[in-house]
Structure formats: C-alpha cells, structure tokens
C-alpha cells in the first residue's frame with residue numbers, strides 16, 4: 001500500500017521519506033495549522049527536487065495563491081481540504097492533479113458528497129470531521145465506505161496510528177476498499193506538530209507492506 005506522510009515541516013525528514021517506503025509527502029499551506037509549512041521552510045527549499053511526490057494541502061485558499069505555490073514549490077498534487085466548490089476544483093485541475101478531501105461524520109452518504117466532484121478531481125481523500133479542518137488524530141468509521149459507489153481512487157485518512165497495519169490489511173480485502181489508493185498518516189506519528197517519528201513511520205510502512 002502506498003503511504004502519504006502529511007504535515008511535513010523538516011527538510012531533513014522529507015529527504016528520508018522515500019527511503020522509508022513512503023510515496024507522498026504532504027505540506028500544509030494553511031496558516032492556522034500548527035503544521036503550516038511556510039513557518040518552517042521557504043519556497044526555494046520546497047522547490048528542491050527529491051524522489052518524493054509533493055502534495056500541497058490547502059484550506060479555502062484563493063485559486064491564484066494555490067497555483068502560485070504549485071509553481072514556486074513544484075507541487076505534484078494539490079489536496080483541497082476545505083469547502084472548495086466543484087467549479088474551484090475544476091479551475092485548479094486545469095494545472096495540477098487535484099485530490100478533494102471530505103471530512104466525514106456518522107451517517108454521511110459518501111456517494112452523495114463526492115458526486116458533484118466526480119468530473120473535476122483526480123482523486124478523493126476521506127478524513128474525519130473535527131473542530132479544525134484536518135490533523136484531528138481521530139478515525140472515522142471505515143464502514144461508512146461500505147456499499148458506496150465512489151468511482152475514483154481515494155486516500156484513507158484520519159487518526160491512522162502505528163498499530164493500525166493489521167486492521168488496514170484486513171480493510172484492504174473488503175469490497176469497500178475497492179479504489180483505495182493510499183494511506184495518509186499524520187499527527188499519530190509525531191513527537192510534536194510537524195515533527196515525525198521516522199522510526200514509527202518506517203515500522204508502520206514495513207509492517208503494512210509485509211506478509
């Protein structure tokens with residue numbers, strides 16, 4: 001299974017991610033987040049090529065600002081984690097791959113939520129509804145995905161923690177995991193906001209992809 005490590009703020013840690021088996025590094029471009037990347041790194045540092053796919057996470061940002069960051073930081077993908085409309089996603093998707101995030105709570109009909117975005121996004125991400133926009137450290141009920149016709153590859157996110165490899169491998173076998181593209185990890189793998197415990201990350205990825 002592919003893994004995205006989100007909320008990166010330390011360049012030395014970003015440089016190690018590929019070696020640990022991660023496929024994506026997520027950077028939060030949301031000033032209210034404790035993981036706001038521009039508080040730690042500048043755009044020239046972010047622009048640096050390394051072997052990891054860079055995902056920029058935005059929350060209700062102006063489209064021009066998003067596209068400027070895509071260009072300045074050479075982002076491979078944009079994750080829209082706020083209340084962005086399909087029209088807005090369509091505009092961004094003209095320039096870069098778009099992942100639309102949905103924050104779920106009990107009884108949400110995922111199929112109904114994603115429908116307007118089907119033609120204007122490349123992938124979806126399912127996270128947990130909480131007070132802020134993301135990084136809650138809380139899981140949603142994966143059973144919400146059961147019987148839903150999602151129709152696009154998706155990231156599974158929200159409170160995923162070091163011991164979850166077994167449950168994720170079980171989940172992967174279920175029909176509702178059809179379309180599972182990658183696992184997104186964040187706050188449960190941190191020693192402090194934005195600083196990852198790389199030992200835990202490595203162990204998680206190794207176990208996830210082991211027999």
Ligand SMILES: O=C(O)c1ccccc1NCC(=O)[C@H](O)[C@H](O)COP(=O)(O)O
Nearest residue numbers: 006033133134135136137158159186187
């Ligand atoms: O992580 C943040 O601080 C954050 C803030 C605002 C919007 C999105 C944010 N994170 C986006 C992610 O993709 C997280 O990995 C996702 O919310 C799951 O986080 P966690 O529950 O901590 O694993």
